[in-house]
Amino acid sequence: MNKIDASLIPDRFDKQQFQDDLTTWFQREKRDLPWRKDQDPYKIWVSEIMLQQTRVDTVIPYFNRFIHRFPTPEALAEADEQDVLKEWEGLGYYSRARNLQSAVKEVVARYNGKIPDDPDALGRLKGVGPYTKGAILSIAFDQPEPAVDGNVMRVLSRILYVEEDIAKAATKKLFEQLVRAIISEKDPSSFNQGLMELGALICTPKNPQCMLCPVQEHCAAFRMGIEQSLPVKTKGKKQKVQPYYVILATNDKKEVLIEQRPEDGLLANLWQFPMAQADELDFQDLSEWFLEQYGLAIESFEKLGQDKHVFSHLVWEMEIVKAAITGGSLSHHRAKFANEQDLQVNPFPVSHQKIMEYL
Numbered sequence: 001m002n003k004i005d006a007s008l009i010p011d012r013f014d015k016q017q018f019q020d021d022l023t024t025w026f027q028r029e030k031r032d033l034p035w036r037k038d039q040d041p042y043k044i045w046v047s048e049i050m051l052q053q054t055r056v057d058t059v060i061p062y063f064n065r066f067i068h069r070f071p072t073p074e075a076l077a078e079a080d081e082q083d084v085l086k087e088w089e090g091l092g093y094y095s096r097a098r099n100l101q102s103a104v105k106e107v108v109a110r111y112n113g114k115i116p117d118d119p120d121a122l123g124r125l126k127g128v129g130p131y132t133k134g135a136i137l138s139i140a141f142d143q144p145e146p147a148v149d150g151n152v153m154r155v156l157s158r159i160l161y162v163e164e165d166i167a168k169a170a171t172k173k174l175f176e177q178l179v180r181a182i183i184s185e186k187d188p189s190s191f192n193q194g195l196m197e198l199g200a201l202i203c204t205p206k207n208p209q210c211m212l213c214p215v216q217e218h219c220a221a222f223r224m225g226i227e228q229s230l231p232v233k234t235k236g237k238k239q240k241v242q243p244y245y246v247i248l249a250t251n252d253k254k255e256v257l258i259e260q261r262p263e264d265g266l267l268a269n270l271w272q273f274p275m276a277q278a279d280e281l282d283f284q285d286l287s288e289w290f291l292e293q294y295g296l297a298i299e300s301f302e303k304l305g306q307d308k309h310v311f312s313h314l315v316w317e318m319e320i321v322k323a324a325i326t327g328g329s330l331s332h333h334r335a336k337f338a339n340e341q342d343l344q345v346n347p348f349p350v351s352h353q354k355i356m357e358y359l
Helices: 015-029 041-051 056-069 073-078 081-088 095-111 119-123 130-141 150-159 169-182 188-201 220-224 283-294 340-345 350-358
Strands: 240-250 256-260 275-277 296-310 314-328 335-338
Touching (some): 015 169, 015 188, 041 095, 041 130, 056 081, 073 095, 081 095, 119 130, 130 169, 150 188, 240 296, 275 283, 283 296, 335 340
Parallel strands (some): 240 314
Antiparallel strands (some): 296 314
8 A cells, every 4th residue: 555645635625424425425426337237347447448448328339239248358368450440440540459458358358257366466467557446346346446537637636626737646655645635445446436537417518516525625726716727737738630532432233442550559450441631742653653552543533531540649530532443462461441331340440430431
């Protein structure tokens, strides 16, 4: 257990009453979510990975399908990665799925499929950071471990009046200390989930519903009338804009050319339509570029429209182009022709799922 600095907690803060108020409210008002049906650590793990960067309403159907397809760690460990990515298709941040499967394989091999309840062992698994580790340990195993995400930092910055910048890694460490100091030893599961639920439903980023808050009397920011000013968060770097031509190239069988992305990096191992960087290539040179990349001759270009996809750090601005393949032999080792059924089977990122509408 890490040493806790008690001076971090305000003198007037009634820890025991805060715990009681929060956990009582959570037990009464908690949303009916599929991963809350039991304390299965595997289901909790899957849900927490899916919920990173993704809204609860979006995650629910994905979670249900994923657990139906891979109901146990053994089922996920034995699955083909392409099948796992297909079930994840549309959720984004696909490295989460790959890391989850990799870690589950280790759990099956090393721990006979039992999710470890030891903090060190759990924290060594791929993709299991401090938040995920704390969530699994507290929710599945009732261990008083902090699970600090953006919701929790926002809630506690207001309740305990913390002005440090939550965009900094050191501030997250501070909040982990704070949670360790105030977490309920009796019911750490309800405590941590209560903080998360409070941030999702009541103590929202804008216009928090303070009049409905079950822990209003404990909140320093509410007393001072500055709840809208917290948390303090500096803005991140501006997203880089990258323009592309996306080429829907079809052969005489009405099959379209698709390619698999590299094995690592952004959207690794997902499938896409060929993409050419528009800031490095003039439109009239597209045929030459395509022949060089794929060994195929194309002509009769037609601009179909434009689309945009926003990542956390990057924006793709895409010009969708239709072209007919007139000759040559496919030479790209990660590309293939796909019929309509292939397009349904192979996993595509959201950006290219939208582009399929142009077909």
